[in-house]
Amino acid sequence: MNNDKLTELADLMFPDVTKTIEDYEKMYPERNLPEGAIVTRFAPSPTGFVHMGSLLGAFQAYKVAKETNGVFYLRIEDTDQKRSVENGIVGILNDLKNFDIVPDEGMIDEEHSIGNYGPYIQSERMEIYHTFAKDLVLRGLAYPCFCKPEELEETREIQELNKERIGYYGSFAKCRTMDIDEAITRIKNGEEFTVRLKSPGDFNKKIVLNDLARGEIEFPENDLDVILIKSTDKLPTYHFAHLVDDHLMRTTHIMRGEEWIASFPIHDQLFSIFGFEKPKYAHLGLVMKIDENGVRRKLSKRKDPEASVEYYHKEGIPKDAVKLYLMTIANSNFEEWLDNNPDGDINDFKYDFKKISASGTLFDTAKLFNISKNYFGKMKAEEIYDNLLVWTDEFDKEFHDILVKHKDYAIKVFNIEREVEKPRKDYVSYSSIKNFVFYMFPEYFENPNYEFNKITDKEEIVNILNTYYDKYLDLSDKDIWFTKVKEMCDSLGYASNIKEYKKNPDAYKGNVSDVTGVIRVSLTSKTNTPDLYEIMKLLGLDEIKERFTKCINNIK
RNA sequence: GGUCUGUUGGUGAAGCGGUUAACACACCACCCUCUCAAGGUGGCAUUCACGGGUUCAAACCCCGUACAGACUACCA
Secondary structure, eight states, rough: HHHHHHHHHHHHHOOOOOOOOHHHHHOOOOOOOOTTTOOOOOOOOSSSBHHHHOOOOOOOHHHHHHHHHHHEOOOOOOOGGGOTTHHHHHHHHHHTTHHHHOOOEEEEESOOOESSSSSOOOGGGGOOOOOOOOHHHHTSEEEEOOOOOEEEEOHHHHHHTOOOOOSSGGGGOOOGGHHHHHHHHHHTTTOOOOEEEEOOOOTTTTEEEEETTTTTEEEEEEEEEEEEEEEETOOOOHHHHHHHHHHHHHHHHEEGGGGGGGGGHHHHHHHHHOOOOOOOEEEOOOEEOTTSSEEEEEOTTTOOOGGHHHHHHHTTOHHHHHHHHHHHHHHTHHHHHHHHHTTGGGSSOOOOOBBBBOEEOOOOOOHHHHHHHHHHHOOOOOHHHHHHHHHHHHHHHHHHHHHTTTTTOOOOOOOHTTTTSSOOOOOOOOHHHHHGGGEEEEGOOOOOOOOOOOOHHHHHHHHHHIIIIIIIOOSSHHHHHHHHHHHHHHHHHHHSHHHHHHOOOGSSSHHHHHHHHHHHHHHOOOOSSSSSHHHHHHHHHHHHHHHHHHHHOOOO
16 A cells, blocks of 8 residues: 555655666676685775774774785765865875775775775765665665754653663654655655664664674664664765665675674664675774873874874884784784794784784884884894985985985994894884984084083093094904003003992092093984994094094083 | 673783783893993782682683773764
């Protein structure tokens, strides 16, 4: 009896629909992929940048797809205009690219995409969503809802007051039972409406999610008549878009943040209603931080600079170091694997859904820095030079020019204590390098700020520098260099043997380290540097003389 | 209020009924040493949020409680 009415209603609600679900099934056939191939996606809003937590998810989704010869694609979820930003897609693409994540399919710039399952931007999939929604209306499983936000708010308040479950369900779902004729009339009158699911669920029945990361989770069935299509822009809500897009794009695995666990019953119900094959789900732990008040909370892109992926790019933390860190929080057995495969490539590590940590992870920059240090420790001087050139070109032009000008010299500087058994590990990022090497470049040594500490007396400093330059300076060999330094110590009343000095400190003015300290500071302005002999050799006799003189003249 | 998730040292965590409760980062001490970094050695949870129970035996199983978090939007 109702069929004609239902058809009239459905046509009225979705005048733009010209195709059927069948048509789309044909347009987007099942992917022809090898056995076990996993199809994943990253589906951000076009906000222009990627949040650390999102990157972690994208990183894992990408990794799994690559490992199984599957597909990783980028879908833009722009159904909420408030979240959209100009050039938002390109920004996201860049952030991903900075971490070597290049989608196989999806958007490639603000307007274009690659792949056969598009459009990959939701605002262009309007008719598709409407086709699916219309099907539901025709089957009596969705209906127009004319409730105003104020009315909804009212029901909510009543529910709160009576301590009832909050939401649009059962007798609270006013439009659910509306007469079709009335609905038709109201639509014809131009009234705005949303499209709601007529949920067949029973809150007293249970469903189970078999989460890849967490095991079985039990829920009551969904009985909320959730909104599928919004009223003003006719765009779908996340829940509906998830169903339509992930089905049509043939996504096999949904890897998303744990904030989505609670809406699983809705999603599961939607897939059931359409009889679509259900994807597998892995809900990932959130990335947290401890804020100023000592409270653990979700990393926020507004408050925390380190939440933005761009931050690491600017800091010059090598992307591979960040990836190593991400992997350690993604899979808890990764660190052990790395220990056993010190030269192993991250691509050789096998991702394991069971090793996803369920609890929210505190973002630990100290750990990241440590990983980065070790990473720098393995790099060759030439590599550092090349990468630093790229980094400075973007972030420190002045330093960039100096590096270009003194290429060979700079590489030698980076090579101090590098290609040896136990290379030094002090660089944590490209941005930190300048602080470690600036004094090696005359351009940065025009007005040094000397940090003398042990020996501070001007006359003594002058005496040491002059004596050293005149009689003991010898760079022909490291042993000879140090022997000479010690000889000078003896002649000036400093202990050349530290153990001797410790036994009887009062017998001396100080010890070798105090004396080399003076030389070190006069040459570099700093008390902590790499091997002094190496530095002096690189600086050369002329520069040493100049710096000694400068020091003597400038010291207060 | 409802639904769900989580809780092992400062941090990330291993553990899945019998362990001295791995490992890594951080921290501390000592050693090495021209300074620093690195490296070496050792220390750092008598105890696994708490309270009951099951058991010869529990961080691991069961039941409560507490705390933290997520969702409960015409946001994703």
